[in-house]
Amino acid sequence: MSSTTKRRLPDDDGWWSVLGLRAVADRVMGGLAERVLREHPPIAFVSVVGGAPLSLEQVAAMIEAAAQEREQRRELAAIERREADLAEFEGAFDQPNAGDVVERGRWSGITRGEATAWCWNLFQYEPHGFVHPGSQVREEALATLRSGGLPEVFGYPERARELIEKGMTARCYRQLREELGSPMFDPAGVRRG
Numbered sequence: 001m002s003s004t005t006k007r008r009l010p011d012d013d014g015w016w017s018v019l020g021l022r023a024v025a026d027r028v029m030g031g032l033a034e035r036v037l038r039e040h041p042p043i044a045f046v047s048v049v050g051g052a053p054l055s056l057e058q059v060a061a062m063i064e065a066a067a068q069e070r071e072q073r074r075e076l077a078a079i080e081r082r083e084a085d086l087a088e089f090e091g092a093f094d095q096p097n098a099g100d101v102v103e104r105g106r107w108s109g110i111t112r113g114e115a116t117a118w119c120w121n122l123f124q125y126e127p128h129g130f131v132h133p134g135s136q137v138r139e140e141a142l143a144t145l146r147s148g149g150l151p152e153v154f155g156y157p158e159r160a161r162e163l164i165e166k167g168m169t170a171r172c173y174r175q176l177r178e179e180l181g182s183p184m185f186d187p188a189g190v191r192r193g
Contacts, residue, residue, distance in 0.1 A: 015041050018060045078186065085124050085184055088146075089174060092116035095148070106157035107150045110164070117170035118160035119145050125177050127185040128154040 098113025129138030
């Protein structure tokens with residue numbers, strides 16, 4: 001046995017805690033998993049690439065590096081998603097018919113550009129539809145919105161009117177949400193299954 005597997009950790013959590021596996025062991029079998037892990041410490045880790053032996057600390061450092069890389073990718077994806085969401089919102093005002101007033105349906109009386117912008121705001125800041133059939137309704141409504149239509153789902157037209165009656169425009173709403181640091185909906189955060 002190497003000295004790295006025999007040493008006791010300051011918190012006495014076991015070698016698996018160094019690798020971040022404490023919660024996994026607890027969730028899988030509680031005390032039974034911990035007993036098995038405590039009674040079977042690894043004598044070495046071997047790299048798949050080159051077959052070189054690795055210490056517990058090296059493996060832990062690799063896990064930490066992978067976690068940092070994942071976090072950096074997540075942060076970059078969030079920035080890209082935010083930019084794409086903002087582009088969709090701003091695009092609402094650039095449509096050729098943005099100044100036309102909607103004449104029928106639950107968006108009637110609001111300009112097409114403002115109604116489209118409200119849709120983007122509400123889909124991005126007040127999301128609904130995560131459980132079937134709502135998830136299907138959400139996907140179909142977003143497809144409608146992206147193709148130039150105005151979906152009338154999740155009470156969004158009524159919510160927009162409520163905010164308009166309070167003196168808010170779609171731009172003011174977005175600016176306020178940004179100033180408050182409100183998170184935008186992230187589809188990656190929805191658990192499926």
